[in-house]
Amino acid sequence: MNALTQKLESSRFLFIAWSMVAAFGAYFCVYAFRKPFNAGTYAGMEWMGMNYKAVLIIAQVLGYMLSKFLGIKVISELAASRRIVLIISLIGIAEISLVGFGMVPAPYNFIFLFFNGLPLGMVWGIVFSYLEGRRFTETLGMGLSISLIVSSGILKTIYLFIVRIFPGISEFWMPAFIGVIFLPLFLFFVWMLSKIPPPSDTDKLLRVERLPMTHEDKKAVMRHLGWGIGSMVALYSLLATLRDFRDNFSVEIWEEIQPTRDITVFSQTELITGAVVIILVGSLSFFRNNIKGFWLTLQLMGFGILLSGLASLLFQYKLIEPYTWMLLLGMGLFLAYIPIQVAVFERIIALFKLKANAGFFIYICDSIGYLGSVGLLLYKQFFMRDLQWSKVLLHFSYFTTLFCLVLLVVLSVFFNRKLGIQSPITKKLQDFSIY
Numbered sequence: 001m002n003a004l005t006q007k008l009e010s011s012r013f014l015f016i017a018w019s020m021v022a023a024f025g026a027y028f029c030v031y032a033f034r035k036p037f038n039a040g041t042y043a044g045m046e047w048m049g050m051n052y053k054a055v056l057i058i059a060q061v062l063g064y065m066l067s068k069f070l071g072i073k074v075i076s077e078l079a080a081s082r083r084i085v086l087i088i089s090l091i092g093i094a095e096i097s098l099v100g101f102g103m104v105p106a107p108y109n110f111i112f113l114f115f116n117g118l119p120l121g122m123v124w125g126i127v128f129s130y131l132e133g134r135r136f137t138e139t140l141g142m143g144l145s146i147s148l149i150v151s152s153g154i155l156k157t158i159y160l161f162i163v164r165i166f167p168g169i170s171e172f173w174m175p176a177f178i179g180v181i182f183l184p185l186f187l188f189f190v191w192m193l194s195k196i197p198p199p200s201d202t203d204k205l206l207r208v209e210r211l212p213m214t215h216e217d218k219k220a221v222m223r224h225l226g227w228g229i230g231s232m233v234a235l236y237s238l239l240a241t242l243r244d245f246r247d248n249f250s251v252e253i254w255e256e257i258q259p260t261r262d263i264t265v266f267s268q269t270e271l272i273t274g275a276v277v278i279i280l281v282g283s284l285s286f287f288r289n290n291i292k293g294f295w296l297t298l299q300l301m302g303f304g305i306l307l308s309g310l311a312s313l314l315f316q317y318k319l320i321e322p323y324t325w326m327l328l329l330g331m332g333l334f335l336a337y338i339p340i341q342v343a344v345f346e347r348i349i350a351l352f353k354l355k356a357n358a359g360f361f362i363y364i365c366d367s368i369g370y371l372g373s374v375g376l377l378l379y380k381q382f383f384m385r386d387l388q389w390s391k392v393l394l395h396f397s398y399f400t401t402l403f404c405l406v407l408l409v410v411l412s413v414f415f416n417r418k419l420g421i422q423s424p425i426t427k428k429l430q431d432f433s434i435y
Helices: 003-010 012-034 052-074 079-104 112-122 123-129 137-165 173-192 201-207 215-248 250-257 264-284 292-318 322-351 358-383 389-421 422-429
Strands: none
Touching: 003 012, 003 079, 012 079, 012 112, 012 123, 012 137, 052 112, 052 264, 052 322, 052 358, 079 112, 079 173, 112 264, 112 422, 123 137, 123 358, 137 173, 137 322, 201 322, 215 250, 215 322, 215 358, 215 389, 250 264, 250 322, 250 389, 264 292, 264 322, 292 322, 292 389, 322 358, 322 389
């Protein structure tokens, strides 16, 4: 263990700050290889009767979705010694694919966005593997989660700013250009990740040691918690589909609801949302009692789901402005979505002493979630072709709110029964509670 890692191990404040910055920076840079292409509009272009931008997004999301299915095995079984080589290799493949997107004439270059999405879907799991299984995972995970919230909006603003400075760069070459800009930064943040010390003995006691999973481990977990995990996957999938649609077509949505908006609106709404989410979700780390932390997490998710549905209702009846709608919709969405990534499965693993890691659960959720995202895009193209993007977002937000609330009730009943059965374990875990 080198001197820097020892320093991080001896200072709680430095460790938390370093880990949050490393995770935020690494995943922010990942978005520079994934999202800039959708800041373009590709106006007037079609392929086989479909909107060309929708074709590009579907191609990338299909690759990303396949990556999530592969990640169920790859990330859950990943050894710590292989993380650095794998994450750098994945980003290298993504950037080469963006170069191909720029070189090959449209519309046939869409295939390169499939190969761009294919490696990128596994990066989140690698980054989170440095943070999970710790007393402060919810706080550490905020760096990763805030990058997920704000990165796309900020990168859209950066994209539009660079277009103004270099108007000669086409919409097809701009993604590769931005990737080259962010590559050195990405490598720096990966170096920061590599210096994070492993979980301490106290971390392992409170949150259970996280190890690569075997096939038998996965079968045992699903036998024990299958119905609860299935309900969580369904809930997460709806939230992921809504989040992805809002993000991918935010340029078109803003053009419909407020054509005179400033280009900074993309980053403004997401930065405000990020600040609220980091405070509320990050505060869950203060509850060492895993039972209390788990139920508070579900309550926070319920609040977020209700907020997103209420925001859409108020906007439909013209009681709030477009800016407020997009802000509150995103805020509620992420207050429900982010806890599943950084808190819910953390608590479940600790509560039931599972031989598992969060990557296994999250990649099951993500794989189904992106399948839903592709399904919504295809449904829009073939059955709601003339309906505005903003109307699709409004209607799907109602659908998501209703079904997510039902699923949250199902989850609460399931885990309440399971925790009742697990009374010897929960009693032991309560001995570590300070709240």
